[in-house]
Amino acid sequence: MDNAVGMAERLMVAARVAQASEADHDGHAYWELLREAATGESAETALSCGSGLLASAEPLGRTVGCDLVGNAAGAHESLRGEAATALMALAEVETEVCVLRSLVAGLGSARDRRAVPVLVRLSGHEDAELRRQVAADLSSVNSGLPDGPDVRALIRLTRDQDPDVRNWAAFTLGFQLEQDSTAIRDALWTCTTDADGEVREEGARGLARRHDPRAVPLIAHLLDSDDGSQIFTLDAAEILGVPELLPALTAYGFHAPETDRAIAACDPVRRARMEDDAWKVVMELERLRPDLGAALGSPRYESVYEMQLTHRGWAEAGYDAAALLTRADGDPLRAAELVVADLTAPAVPG
Numbered sequence: 024m025d026n027a028v029g030m031a032e033r034l035m036v037a038a039r040v041a042q043a044s045e046a047d048h049d050g051h052a053y054w055e056l057l058r059e060a061a062t063g064e065s066a067e068t069a070l071s072c073g074s075g076l077l078a079s080a081e082p083l084g085r086t087v088g089c090d091l092v093g094n095a096a097g098a099h100e101s102l103r104g105e106a107a108t109a110l111m112a113l114a115e116v117e118t119e120v121c122v123l124r125s126l127v128a129g130l131g132s133a134r135d136r137r138a139v140p141v142l143v144r145l146s147g148h149e150d151a152e153l154r155r156q157v158a159a160d161l162s163s164v165n166s167g168l169p170d171g172p173d174v175r176a177l178i179r180l181t182r183d184q185d186p187d188v189r190n191w192a193a194f195t196l197g198f199q200l201e202q203d204s205t206a207i208r209d210a211l212w213t214c215t216t217d218a219d220g221e222v223r224e225e226g227a228r229g230l231a232r233r234h235d236p237r238a239v240p241l242i243a244h245l246l247d248s249d250d251g252s253q254i255f256t257l258d259a260a261e262i263l264g265v266p267e268l269l270p271a272l273t274a275y276g277f278h279a280p281e282t283d284r285a286i287a288a289c290d291p292v293r294r295a296r297m298e299d300d301a302w303k304v305v306m307e308l309e310r311l312r313p314d315l316g317a318a319l320g321s322p323r324y325e326s327v328y329e330m331q332l333t334h335r336g337w338a339e340a341g342y343d344a345a346a347l348l349t350r351a352d353g354d355p356l357r358a359a360e361l362v363v364a365d366l367t368a369p370a371v372p373g
Contacts, residue, residue, distance in 0.1 A: 027072035030060050031087075034072075038087050061094035070095040070102050074109045082119040089113070089122060093129025107135035114141045120150045127153065131160030138164045139173050146176040151185040158191035162199035169204040178210040181226075186219040193222050197229015201323075208235055215241055224255040231259035234323075239267050246271040257281040262325060264288040284345065300355050301344040307359035315366065319344075 034056060041053040060069045069091055076088025089110060096106035110129050117123055127145060130138040142164055146157045158180045165173045177200075180192035193214045196207060207229075214226025227245060230238035238259065245256040246268075253275075260268050261284050268289045275282055287293040301319060308317035342362065351358035 027068050027075060030065070030068060030072045030091075031076055034060065034076075034087050034091060035084065038083055042083065057090055057094045058098075060091060061098045066095050066099045066102060070106060070109075073106075077109060077113045082122050085113065085117070085119070085122045086125045089125035089129045093125070093132040096129065096134075097132035103133045103135055107133035107138055111138055111141055114145075120148075120153055123148070123150075124153050124156050127156045127160050131163040134163050136164065136166060139166050139171070143172045143176045146180060151183075151188055154180060154183060154185070155188045155191050158188055158195055162195045165200060167202070169202040169207065171202075174200070174202055174204075174207065178206060181210050181214055181222075186217075186222065189214070189217060189222045190219060190225060193217075193225035193229065197225050198232065203233050208233060211235075212237065221255070224253075224259075228255045228259040228262075231263045232325075234263065238263060239265060243268055243271040246275050253277060254281060257285045260285040261288045264294060266291060287345070297345060297348070300348055300353070300358075303355035304344070304347065304358045304362070307356050308362060311359055312363055315363075317362075 034053070037049075037053040037056050041049045044050075060072070073088045073091030073093075073095060076084050076091065079085050079088060092106045092109055096103045107130060110126050110133065114123075114126055114130075117126060123145060127142065130141065142157050142161055146154060146161075148154055148157075158177065161173050161177055165171065168174065174196070177192050177196040181189055181196060183189050183192065193211070197211050197214070211226045211229040211233075214222050214229070217223050217226065224245060227238055227241040231242060242256055242260050242263065245253070246260070257279075258281070260272060261281075266289055269286065272282065272286045272289060287297060305317045305319050308315060347358050347361065348355070351361055
């Protein structure tokens with residue numbers, strides 16, 4: 024696909040086949056073609072092609088345009104501003120719901136805060152699936168303000184009549200965003216009494232991430248019940264890391280790695296041992312490779328296991344401390360050697 028015209032023709036054919044077919048592979052073929060078009064050296068052509076399709080008289084053409092522009096923005100940070108500008112211009116005049124869904128997803132990929140007003144406006148649309156899409160993509164396009172219009176929209180969506188919308192709004196507000204305020208906590212608290220089990224779990228997990236003391240009895244109650252998937256609840260218990268949850272966790276019948284991680288985070292003895300071993304990894308790294316600049320941190324909104332081993336020169340060098348130590352059979356020296364091996368290994372050709 025070496026030109027925009029040929030790219031558009033192929034994508035429109037694939038989109039029509041996917042639209043007319045009930046077979047999953049036809050839909051997968053369309054999205055694979057989009058991915059192929061948006062990556063590599065053809066990215067600028069893809070953005071140009073997608074932007075051209077946004078002016079199509081056919082709703083399917085505009086949908087494909089949004090998908091392609093969004094994919095190009097997701098694959099190439101340098102194209103995100105231009106992609107967001109094109110999608111926001113279409114948002115001013117677009118009325119077709121199918122197009123608006125793809126448009127919102129594209130804005131999520133562009134990650135441009137200028138799009139916050141567009142998403143806030145569409146959060147009140149009559150189509151529930153579009154509102155759900157907005158709730159999901161406000162995790163990528165947000166103001167960063169605890170009382171921003173996007174946060175207020177999410178709070179409203181946690182009270183939506185559609186349970187899927189409420190679930191995504193609670194997930195984004197409680198888990199994806201790191202803003203904190205009384206209004207946010209009150210909304211999450213309300214979620215813990217929702218008729219939908221997943222919304223209740225997301226509300227409790229959101230409170231746990233903010234270390235709200237009200238989350239402790241909520242998590243204990245959820246662990247004692249058979250309600251929901253419990254994975255979110257175990258995640259919340261791990262984040263809280265308080266001994267008060269040990270009775271509920273030890274009595275919990277589902278024995279899985281997630282359960283053990285939560286118990287270890289809440290058990291003061293096991294937690295102290297893991298923290299000590301994690302510091303030993305850092306010290307061994309400093310001894311082996313002082314040029315790496317190893318450091319250890321524990322983000323407020325994550326569990327003790329989200330301690331990050333980072334180093335100068337590589338932006339994506341975070342390690343889950345517990346997983347790293349497990350990989351090293353509990354030996355801090357071996358763990359440090361594994362990190363050095365990971366970070367100094369030659370790049371594998373794509």
